[in-house]
Amino acid sequence: MLVAGIGIGLGFLFYVKDTRLPDLWAARLRPLYQASYNKYWVDEFYGWAVTRRVMDAARGVYAVDSKVVDGARQWLSAGLTRLSSRITGRHGSVFRRRAG
Numbered sequence: 001m002l003v004a005g006i007g008i009g010l011g012f013l014f015y016v017k018d019t020r021l022p023d024l025w026a027a028r029l030r031p032l033y034q035a036s037y038n039k040y041w042v043d044e045f046y047g048w049a050v051t052r053r054v055m056d057a058a059r060g061v062y063a064v065d066s067k068v069v070d071g072a073r074q075w076l077s078a079g080l081t082r083l084s085s086r087i088t089g090r091h092g093s094v095f096r097r098r099a100g
Contacts, residue, residue: 014021026033035041 014025038044
């Protein structure tokens with residue numbers, strides 16, 4: 001309650017009683033104002049240090065997964081399909097019945 005009362009009192013002083021005070025204090029506290037306005041540049045640093053690095057790593061993992069892992073899986077699958085076709089003599093779907 002005390003902090004709220006101080007805030008209301010300062011608001012009344014700055015914007016009702018003496019309207020020159022906001023500009024005066026803004027000029028005096030310009031560096032603090034800029035830092036708080038820019039959120040102390042935390043978001044920019046976090047974006048540079050963490051987010052960009054995580055996205056780069058994700059692109060690398062995706063490239064390896066899509067080329068190496070999926071390629072190996074497709075190669076192995078095709079090879080096993082050919083091998084099973086040679087062994088069983090059937091080509092295509094195992095659910096297809098021969099007419100006869």
